[in-house]
Amino acid sequence: MANSRKPRAGCRRSLVAVTLLRYFSPTRPFRYPPMPPIKTRFAPSPTGLIHLGNARTALLSALGGDTFVLRIEDTDGERCRREFVDELIADLHWLGLEWQEGPQSAEPDPHWFQSQRGSIYKDYYRALEEKGLAYPCFCTPVELEVSRKVQLSAGRPPRYSGKCAHLSVDEIRRKRDQGLSPTLRFRVPKNQAVEFEDEVRGPQRFASDDIGDFIIRRADGTPAFFFCNAIDDALMGITRVLRGEDHLANTPRQLMILAALDLPRPRYAHISLIVGDDGAPLSKRNGSRSINQLREEGYFPEAVVNMLARLGHPYDSESLLGVAELRAGFDVNRLGRSPARFDVSHLDHWQGLAVRRAADDTLWTWLHAETRAVVPEAHRADFLDIVRSNCLFPRQADAWAKVLFTDELELEADIAAVAQSAGEAFYLAAIDAATESPDDFAAFLAGLKRRSGAKGKHLFLPLRAALTGSLDGPELAKIYQLMDKPRLHRRLAEFTYESE
Numbered sequence: 001m002a003n004s005r006k007p008r009a010g011c012r013r014s015l016v017a018v019t020l021l022r023y024f025s026p027t028r029p030f031r032y033p034p035m036p037p038i039k040t041r042f043a044p045s046p047t048g049l050i051h052l053g054n055a056r057t058a059l060l061s062a063l064g065g066d067t068f069v070l071r072i073e074d075t076d077g078e079r080c081r082r083e084f085v086d087e088l089i090a091d092l093h094w095l096g097l098e099w100q101e102g103p104q105s106a107e108p109d110p111h112w113f114q115s116q117r118g119s120i121y122k123d124y125y126r127a128l129e130e131k132g133l134a135y136p137c138f139c140t141p142v143e144l145e146v147s148r149k150v151q152l153s154a155g156r157p158p159r160y161s162g163k164c165a166h167l168s169v170d171e172i173r174r175k176r177d178q179g180l181s182p183t184l185r186f187r188v189p190k191n192q193a194v195e196f197e198d199e200v201r202g203p204q205r206f207a208s209d210d211i212g213d214f215i216i217r218r219a220d221g222t223p224a225f226f227f228c229n230a231i232d233d234a235l236m237g238i239t240r241v242l243r244g245e246d247h248l249a250n251t252p253r254q255l256m257i258l259a260a261l262d263l264p265r266p267r268y269a270h271i272s273l274i275v276g277d278d279g280a281p282l283s284k285r286n287g288s289r290s291i292n293q294l295r296e297e298g299y300f301p302e303a304v305v306n307m308l309a310r311l312g313h314p315y316d317s318e319s320l321l322g323v324a325e326l327r328a329g330f331d332v333n334r335l336g337r338s339p340a341r342f343d344v345s346h347l348d349h350w351q352g353l354a355v356r357r358a359a360d361d362t363l364w365t366w367l368h369a370e371t372r373a374v375v376p377e378a379h380r381a382d383f384l385d386i387v388r389s390n391c392l393f394p395r396q397a398d399a400w401a402k403v404l405f406t407d408e409l410e411l412e413a414d415i416a417a418v419a420q421s422a423g424e425a426f427y428l429a430a431i432d433a434a435t436e437s438p439d440d441f442a443a444f445l446a447g448l449k450r451r452s453g454a455k456g457k458h459l460f461l462p463l464r465a466a467l468t469g470s471l472d473g474p475e476l477a478k479i480y481q482l483m484d485k486p487r488l489h490r491r492l493a494e495f496t497y498e499s500e
């Protein structure tokens, strides 16, 4: 026996040596052994339009997995609405996030809609009850509220008292016969530490004694979040749960449920919440700007995605990246722990890059229909160049189109004052110079300087103000080139006495 073991051990050692040599061989680049694939999910409740916070959680989940799953947590029958599922699917597609598993329509389906999975959950409730790890609770909301208040006034954190934890079979039958519908509570094990390594927040430890027996099925038979969320993660083979840190305190409860049912536990990564200007987390309930609204304002999905990916996660490149490139540079361990503040100027920075990079066709269809209607075909390409360097949103492009190609022009009082400051002679000179050189801006400018003696800002600012109603914007040469000459003359003539 001893003899036969020796060569085997030697054999194993040389196998290890050969493997190591293969990894460290100077002729071969070092490669880590392949990692098992990671499966992540986004599991929203369709109770409203998704906002930037939800979208960041969805994006990071998509970036942080090899397979990405979408699951609809629609167990709250009162707040969940089908049109929010439609909108959610449209929003995720618009952002460029594709899921390999999950619904493609709002049609409720037992694979991905929790409202349709009641029979699956039933088996797991039964398993817990049979093990004595769940029990019916007949306490009324009023009783629970009184108990909560008593504990709080005694300076203790409120926790379920355990009143129904040891009802006899007869007592349970009697209460059911009286027509009372119980909730089902999970029996939290005593005196245990629940530990896990959070991929963002590091080691976590909770004492089970701090957690009261909690509800896993409501009195109306619907599953509670803690329960169906954990069960579905296990059944769907999710290996990394990436979600907002609002769920951190739920995790020990979910780990206890998984352990009680011998179901596999995923890794958890609790990411910081996005907070608004008021410091409060964005939420569907506090009217935070939705993805839908951003889309309607004309934000490009690339801008939204780049802003979100970089909020609390560094990237080496400062250029606009596609989802595949963001994924290549993503590392869950590089996610910051502090709250991520939403700053609209960051979003607008990426929007500027997206507008500048957009192809002509994309930019043309991005414009409002009423804008497209006023831009002459012959000036389309030049106008799009103006849009690229001057606009972040279609409404700004619309304003420039109106200035350049329609007679609509309202001058604010301060702008009119700048225009007037040049005096009548300046505008008479400008009209003559424009008549002399209608197609050559440099010659027009030289003619205007010669005739009026004006130069520098005393020349450019009044001209800009009179022609565009603004003190900044596209190059004057472009404006001169694109503006119909009779219109240009009319605008200049506005500041001559004759027109008054």
Ligand SMILES: Nc1ncnc2c1ncn2[C@@H]1O[C@H](COP(=O)(O)OP(=O)(O)OP(=O)(O)O)[C@@H](O)[C@H]1O
Residues within 6 Å of the ligand: 043, 044, 045, 046, 047, 052, 053, 054, 055, 056, 057, 242, 243, 244, 245, 246, 247, 272, 273, 274, 275, 281, 282, 283, 284, 285, 286
């Ligand atoms: N402000 C936020 N920042 C980052 N992630 C968030 C934010 N708010 C919610 N999430 C995450 O979005 C995911 C989906 O959550 P859910 O559908 O419950 O949305 P919610 O905005 O929290 O809804 P409600 O306003 O109804 O509480 C969860 O992982 C949650 O942690």
Ligand SMILES: [Zn+2]
Residues within 6 Å of the ligand: 136, 137, 138, 139, 162, 163, 164, 165
């Ligand atoms: Zn009870």
